[in-house]
Structure formats: structure tokens, C-alpha cells
Amino acid sequence: MTRLDTLRGPAAPLDHNARTIAALAVNPGCDRRALLDAAGIDKQRTATHLGYPAPFGQSPFAITRAASFDALVKANGCAHLLRLLRDTLDLSISEASYSDISDVGGSDNHQVRHTRTRALLKRAASDGEGAGTLFDHPLLKLGVAGHQVYLEPAIIAFQIEGRFHVVEIKSFAVIDDQADAGQVAAAARQSAVYVYALRALFASEGLDPDRVSHDVVLVCPKDFANHPTATLLDVRQQLAALDRQLSRLTRIDRILDELPVGITFDIEAQSPDEAAKAVSTVDARFAPECLSSCEMALFCRAEARDSGSTDMLGRTARDELGGVESIPTALGLADDSRLPSPEQTEIAEQLRYVRRIYIEAVA
């Protein structure tokens, strides 16, 4: 049993998915999340046990809609998808073979499926045959914080003439050629994770990683109908950001080294208070964005509030308050009740000025 297994307790480990990795990359300063994810701990259940259930969830209507759109795109041997691929990638293929890797000989064992994914992709890459191939549910692996994790296989990898594209099917609508900017950005960040993992796989097989295109095919419903449309999404920027952030993550071993001996986050074996204490031993870095991306958000927010941290006001406010960590300190510097440290003299002067003109103007 590894240390991570001890931390998790007897529960089965959870898979990472592109969303969790993208979220992790958005908040690379948070050791807590990095560790919980690396150990495959169910953050949703943990947060609930601590008395702070996650502030978000998915509506059954949204799930149904996403599933039915996905099924529509893949219906009849991916007929829709092939048509869209021909149009967006400007191809003349008439057909492509389809292999689903979600179930290998009746086994859903990760190792087996990953090995199969590797073998299939490698063969397709070395064959360089003209024919296109669609690989549904490829199970990829990624090194995160010095630790290998499996990625939930929610995409299709499309191969044509030895070149690979990630195909992502999303059910948000593109209306008059415009989609919700937030959702497109999230999709781009998630697709980048798959491109990244696919390239890593290529590199480890001695293949040229650049054969995986940075242009992702995003398939969405068009206007108000159920009809799919596809767009190429250039994720180079997201890839660069991901690369930078993954390299900034503290290595899991380092975090583990700093933990008290014998500690566990096992929620079956501990009362909420004990579990809360255990979780609190790992440093967090709360930001309001956590509220929509991390199941632990309400717990961490309460912690930030209790300590009067400027984090709870958002990154912008924190920066504008000169990076001062606590609200009482910032206000104390402003009203002169607290002496600035040498590196705080400049911000203290500004805060005093801000306080003076604020009071003048409010009066």
C-alpha cells in the first residue's frame, strides 16, 4: 500500500478527467487539491462529510441532453462526425473505421485498456495508411505532480494519414456562429489536456508528438436545433499554459514529506472534525473561482474567512491590496494601527492615502 492509498483509505480511487486537470492547472498553488486528486480521493464525498457539500452539480436534464447529443453525433457509424470532419479538416475520405476502446474483451481494467489504447494508436501512427480511423474512449495517462494518473476517456481521437486530432463533443449551442465564451474557453482548456496526454504518449513511444494536432475539433449543436456543427479550436495557448502550470505543481512526494505521520483522509474511519483537521494540515490556496471548479470550495472558503484572508475577496482585490494576505493587516496598515514591515512600506502608504480620500468622499 502506498502512502497515497493510506490517505484515501479503503475506497476505490477516482479517475482524473480533463476538467479536474484543467482546474488543477488553474490553481497550481493549491497543494490540497493536488494531493487529494493524486490520491484519487472522492472530494465530493469528503466535502459532504466535512459538512460543506460542493456548491455545484449537474442537472439530470443537462446530462440527458449531453448524452443524446453525443449519441446523435456518433449514430450510424459516426456518420455525422465523418461529414463534419470532412468539412472542417477539408478531407476527401469517404469512410473511416471506428474502434471503441471503452471495453476491451469485457475488461474495464485501466491497465488493460491503456495498453490497448497505446497499441492501437501506435499501430495507426506507424502504418500511415490513408484510411481514417476513429478511436472512441481512448484511455490516456498523464504525469501530474510526479504521479501517473488515468484520464477519463471522454473524447475521440481521429487519425488520418498518420496525423491525429482530438475530437470533443459538447452540447452547448453555437448560435449565429457564436457560443458562450466561458464554455468555449473551458472546452479549449479541457481539450488541451487530451492533446497534451496524447503527445506525451507519442513521445514515450518514440513517435513525433507534433503528429497530434493542436487544432481540436469541437462538435456542438448549431443554433436552436439538434443538428451538429464543428469548429476547429486552436489550443496552442492552452497547451503552453498547461505545460507551465503542470511544471509548477509541487511534487506530490514533497507534499507527502511534510505531512504528519500516520495521517489519513479516510472519511469512513474519522469523524467530520477529525477529517477536517487532517485536511487542514495540507495548505490550500482558495480563490473564488474554486466555487465553480473544486468540490472542496465551501470548506476552503470557510477556512479563508476564519483566517480573515484577502483570498476570499478574489485575486484582483488581493492584488490591489498589494498582496497583503490578511484583511485585518490591510486595514491596520490603512488606519495606521499596524506598523508596516519593510516590504510593506509602499503599500502601507498607498492604503493610508486610499483610506483618507475614501473617508473624505463618503462623508
Place this chain on the structure above:
Amino acid sequence: MSVISSYARALAVQTGRAQPVATVRHVHLSATPMVFIPLKLAGEAAAPLAALVGTDPANPRLLVVPQPRNRDLRFAFMAELADVMLPYIEGFAAVTETVEAKTPYERSSDAPQLLVPNRGGVAFTKLLGRSTRFRRADGPYPVHPSVPVLGQWLTFLAERAEYAGSSALVALTEALALHWATGQSPMEDANLATQLAWIAPPEGQNGPEAALAAEDPLTSPPAGPETHPDFDGQVLDHAIRAYESSGSPAQVREALRTQLEPTWALMWQAVRLLRGLPEAATVDARWAKDRDQFTRETARLADGGFPRGRVDGAVSAAIRLADLESALQTYEAQRAFDDPLVMTEHRVAGKAFSGEVVAVDATRRIVPPGKTRPAPRPLVTIRTSDPVRLSPGKRLFSSRNRKQKTEIVSIAGDLVVIQINDQMGRGSTPAPGSVPEVGEIVCYAELDPGGGQRPRLPSGEDTPWTHGGPPAPYVPTDEDAQEAWS
């Protein structure tokens, strides 16, 4: 966001209550606004689910789509909504006033104002407009004749909402955020219930306690347009099934009423709070713009004007962008000159300064560049403790006389010398009162209430061929009218 509002947020945390970031009200509030709280079905682009709408706080009208996936029921909902909204909107066209201008013209004395809870409400209003404005009352898939008319009006209102300072369609969380800094993050301020909890906590509670309580989806369901996932799974799903088996919408109506009524009360609470602030000086002038646009749209529709196309042509898009930019600049400047607290944000940034006049050279005359005769160009020296970040030559304006152009001559230590360039009367010396006097407290800023320089753009007919030539005006098509809405 600025260091001022961040400081106010920190203060809000310390005091347990939201703190002001404005001293006057910068949005227009109609005497009879229409509150509109739309809900949509999760996962769908624009499937309306319900709305609570009306002008009387005591008498909201509840509209629901008992099976949101049914297209006929959606259009029936839109027809019902038209039934509530169109008389309200079109009613304002009846009373007009004559505007004294070079060519005097008629303008509606008042105009409709739609209040929605948040930005999502504005975006959904726009989508509802988009999904109905091309529809037709004849041909395949006919809809009630009022539906496309409502679609045009919703499109118009959503379009106005993109202009800074327009009050035709207002997201109340944004209106509140203009006036109060809460002790939570800007992201959390998009939640009307918690934002109001910080601004006006119930008796016996402080802001953070009230905000925490207001996060309970049972007592404060989301203000839309999305509903709570638990509500969807545990209540709505069953209610829709019940409708399908019994044909009675009663259960769906009741379920959605519980989700909407708490927000209805919050909306009117927000209106009362905003009404409690004195109106800023230029609100009226901006509302006059909204009334102008309303008058024009009324005339356009009366002439059988076509719905707005799906996409703008190159020139109209460029003109629109320039208009939006200019409206934003004007609005920023007006807000700062109307409100010393808003001005502090510009002072901290070094774009404005306030101080006492310590010397005036009122009789100074020079020959201005490009002129031949000497003209009055008084110099005013101001002592300020603000961190001025402006360079000589910079054009400044002031709330003393918002039309008067001045420029920076020099900055040395805490002394700023400015030169007054116009608005001093026709005499050889400045008219009394046109130049600040020693001892006066003044404030000058790099903000132009005139909206800054407008790029010169060709009219639509003169679109250069490089930009596709003159656009063909949008003409409604059968395809648009029969577009799928599944």
C-alpha cells in the same frame, strides 16, 4: 475594480456590512419598471421554462412551459409573455414631448424599463429575442402574431443593454454592485440573494451570516436563468412527468412558483434600496437617450421594419463598436464627475487629481498655436496630495464646467499648473466665475464626457469593396422563419 473598491470590500468584511462605492444613484429607475425573472431548462440553448413577470410587486404573473421540450408549448409561452409585455412596452409610445433641437422632434416622454436579476437574465432575454423575432404568423409552423413582435422588442432591449449607461434593460446585481462593495468576491456578487444579504441583512443578522443563509437553495433558489440541479432532479423532473401523464400543469406551476417567488421579493427589495439613493446629475440625460432610441424603434416597427439580421455587416459592426466605446467613455466620465466617490478611483490611478487652488494668473494672454491674435489663457496652480500621473499637454475636464477644456502645463512636487483654454466669454478678460479662484477646491480629470474621438466611418452604402462592399440589407427568409427549435 480598483484599489478603492477592494478597500471597501475589506471594510465590508470588517464591519459585517456592504460599504458604499457611490454616493448617488447612477442608473435610472422607472416609476413603473417591469420585473422579469426568466428560467430556462438546463442543458438547452434557449428553452424557456418559466417566468415571473409584472409591474406590481403584489401581483406577479407566473408563466410556465409544462413540457419545455415541446415546441408548441414554448411558443404558447412566448405568446403569453407577449400578452404581458407588449401592452406595457407599446403603452409608452402614446405620450410624447417635443424636443427643442436644430430640427425639433417628438420623443416618448417615458420608456419601458425591464429589470432582470443578473447578466444571465440579460443574455437569456437576448436569446429569447433571437429565437422568436424571425417567426411568422403564416406559412409552416405559424406562431401567434405577437410572438415575432415581442422578439423584436426583446432584441432591441438586449441590444440597448450593451451600451454603458443605458437603463432600458438592467441586471440588478450589476446595478447594486455599482453602488455597494460587499465582503464577498465580485464573482459571488452575481448572486442577488447573497449580495442583498450583505447590503441589507435582516434584523439581528450581520452581512456574512445573512449571506451564508442566503446560499441555501431551499430558501433562496437561484435567481435564474438556470435552476438548481437538485431542484431539477428531485422536483421538476417528477412534475413534468406528472404533466405528461395527467395533462395538468398544476404541479409544474407550483414547483416553479416556489423557485421564483423568493427572487421576486428580492428584486423589489433591490429596487427600493436603489430608489433610496439620490439620482446622479446625468442620469436624466442618459435616460433621454434610451427614450430617443425607444421612439425610433417604435417608428421603425410601425413602418414594418424587418427584424435585425443574424449577423451585422462590416460597417455596421464597426459603427456599433465605435458607438459602444464612445458610450462607455462618456458614461465613465459622467459617473466620475457626478460622484466624488467614483472620482476617487481615478485619483488613485493618477488620472485625476483634487486640491486647492493656490494661485491664479487670470489676465494671462498668449497667441495660441495656429492663431494670430493673443487670447486669454489663464494659468491656475493647484496644490494636491494625489499621485498625479499625467503629462504636460494632457487635456483635462472638470465638474465645475464639463465643457471647459484645460490642459496641464507643468507638474512640480505637489503643485500642478493648468491652463484654461475656452468657455471664458467673449471679452478680453475671462468672464467672472469662468476661472477657479484662489482657495477653491477643484478636481480635474483626464475623462472626456464628450465620449472622446470618434473614428470616421463610411456609411453602410459606402462600404469599401475590401470589406465586402455595401451589405445587402437583411431580408427575412423562409428558412429563418421556420428555423428548428428542438
